[in-house]
Amino acid sequence: xxxxxxxxxxxxxxxxxxxxxxxxxxxxxxxxxxxxxxxxxxxxxxxxxxxxxxxxxxxxxxxxxxxxxxxxxxxxxx
Amino acid sequence: xxxxxxxxxxxxxxxxxxxxxxxxxxxxxxxxxxxxxxxxxxxxxxxxxxxxxxxxxxxxxxxxxxxxxxxxxxxxxxxxxxxxxxxxxxxxxxxxxxxxxxxxxxxxxxxxxxxxxxxxxxxxxxxxxxxxxxxxxxxxxxxxxxxxxxxxxxxxxxxxxxxxxxxxxxxxxxxxxxxxxxxxxxxxxxxxxxxxxxxxxxxxxxxxxxxxxxxxxxxxxxxxxxxxxxxxxxxxxxxxxxxxxxxxxxxxxxxxxxxxxxxxxxxxxxxxxxxxxxxxxxxxxxxxxxxxxxxxxxxxxxxxxxxxxxxxxxxxxxxxxxxxxxxxxxxxxxxxxxxxxxxxxx
Numbered sequence: 001x002x003x004x005x006x007x008x009x010x011x012x013x014x015x016x017x018x019x020x021x022x023x024x025x026x027x028x029x030x031x032x033x034x035x036x037x038x039x040x041x042x043x044x045x046x047x048x049x050x051x052x053x054x055x056x057x058x059x060x061x062x063x064x065x066x067x068x069x070x071x072x073x074x075x076x077x078x
Numbered sequence: 079x080x081x082x083x084x085x086x087x088x089x090x091x092x093x094x095x096x097x098x099x100x101x102x103x104x105x106x107x108x109x110x111x112x113x114x115x116x117x118x119x120x121x122x123x124x125x126x127x128x129x130x131x132x133x134x135x136x137x138x139x140x141x142x143x144x145x146x147x148x149x150x151x152x153x154x155x156x157x158x159x160x161x162x163x164x165x166x167x168x169x170x171x172x173x174x175x176x177x178x179x180x181x182x183x184x185x186x187x188x189x190x191x192x193x194x195x196x197x198x199x200x201x202x203x204x205x206x207x208x209x210x211x212x213x214x215x216x217x218x219x220x221x222x223x224x225x226x227x228x229x230x231x232x233x234x235x236x237x238x239x240x241x242x243x244x245x246x247x248x249x250x251x252x253x254x255x256x257x258x259x260x261x262x263x264x265x266x267x268x269x270x271x272x273x274x275x276x277x278x279x280x281x282x283x284x285x286x287x288x289x290x291x292x293x294x295x296x297x298x299x300x301x302x303x304x305x306x307x308x309x310x311x312x313x314x315x316x317x318x319x320x321x322x323x324x325x326x327x328x329x330x331x332x333x334x335x336x337x338x339x340x341x342x343x344x345x346x347x348x349x350x351x352x353x354x355x356x357x358x359x360x361x362x363x364x365x366x367x368x369x370x371x372x373x374x375x376x377x378x379x380x381x382x383x384x385x386x387x388x389x390x391x392x393x394x395x396x397x398x399x400x401x402x403x404x405x406x407x408x409x410x411x412x413x414x415x416x417x418x419x420x421x422x423x424x
Contacts, residue, residue, distance in 0.1 A: 004356045005356075005420045007352070007356070008352060008353055008356055008357060008416075008417075008420045009420060011345075011348075011349045011352055011353070012349060012353070012417055012420075014345065014349075015205065015344055015345050015346060015349045016201060016204075016205060018344040018345060019204070019205055019208040019344060020090075022208060022344070023090050023093065023094075023208065026093070026094075026097050027093065029097075030093070030096070030097050030100060033100055033104060034100070037104065
């Protein structure tokens with residue numbers, strides 16, 4: 001194997017090693033998420049005026065805010 | 079030993095699929111594009127009983143939902159809503175992990191078709207499945223986004239191009255035309271796939287016919303936009319030469335900045351460029367098809383960014399990760415071929 005090919009092989013092995021380490025991190029994250037279900041998004045529409053807005057797909061900002069609001073798992077606004 | 083390595087790689091790839099699926103389950107609507115463009119238009123279709131929701135597309139309050147984007151994807155989501163008997167994003171969010179898996183299968187199949195050994199094909203497939211923008215689009219907080227569908231179609235287009243060039247079975251060529259047609263109806267940039275037809279070795283007449291045919295859905299959609307005066311939130315400009323120079327610099331700068339993001343790409347890009355410069359490429363398919371297609375595809379995006387009314391500082395910096403992902407079928411094959419030629423010759 002030529003010198004340049006050796007360098008390339010080392011670079012490639014380094015890249016795969018980094019990915020492998022990230023896989024291990026992801027496995028730990030996966031286990032943690034299974035255990036704790038951290039940000040389970042609840043998208044049932046609140047039985048308030050917001051439902052009307054929601055169904056009529058009001059402006060993007062409001063809609064997104066509504067989704068985000070629900071994603072925090074908080075109770076519906078009265 | 080090789081069997082153990084292969085099994086480990088398969089397990090890691092399966093884990094990645096489970097990882098993105100869990101993401102789609104836990105964060106089904108975390109992407110603003112999914113919420114405000116794709117799901118929103120799907121919902122509009124649903125409330126409009128499947129008819130094109132012109133009142134939404136023409137309404138200036140919905141300008142930032144990109145009204146001029148094609149409607150195929152929202153329509154597909156709408157069909158799911160009908161089948162599910164109601165709007166249900168938590169289920170639809172699983173389409174992204176499914177396409178993540180399908181893409182991985184196509185990558186592996188293509189590498190095997192290119193006669194890359196099983197272990198190296200699995201290593202390369204695993205490495206590809208680990209790219210963060212791909213994991214994100216697969217379901218880690220980007221479920222409902224459209225880029226993974228373009229990505230899948232790009233891989234499929236290359237797969238069928240290879241099959242056609244190898245076997246001269248014209249059915250593959252017709253499938254390729256169909257893929258370009260579908261791609262142009264997912265997102266506007268899907269049309270950048272059309273130039274690949276230029277590099278398929280068929281007669282000039284058939285080449286011309288295929289390109290014209292592939293552009294029909296795109297043209298019809300443009301006619302529809304024009305006829306109904308569908309507005310858009312951005313447009314094209316012709317900047318001065320000085321402005322173009324600055325814009326070009328910004329495009330390269332933000333692209334390079336993205337390539338150096340370890341979180342997204344690890345050290346893929348430095349490795350890619352080293353391999354690209356020092357590695358040997360012998361494969362005719364790479365030389366005659368992948369290279370020119372990649373140049374045309376990149377050129378399309380470059381002009382798009384250069385002439386867009388949105389400054390590259392804003393536009394490139396917020397979108398280049400997914401654009402690089404869309405381009406990945408082309409450059410990743412160059413990478414795979416170079417790796418095969420250097421380290422794993424036997």
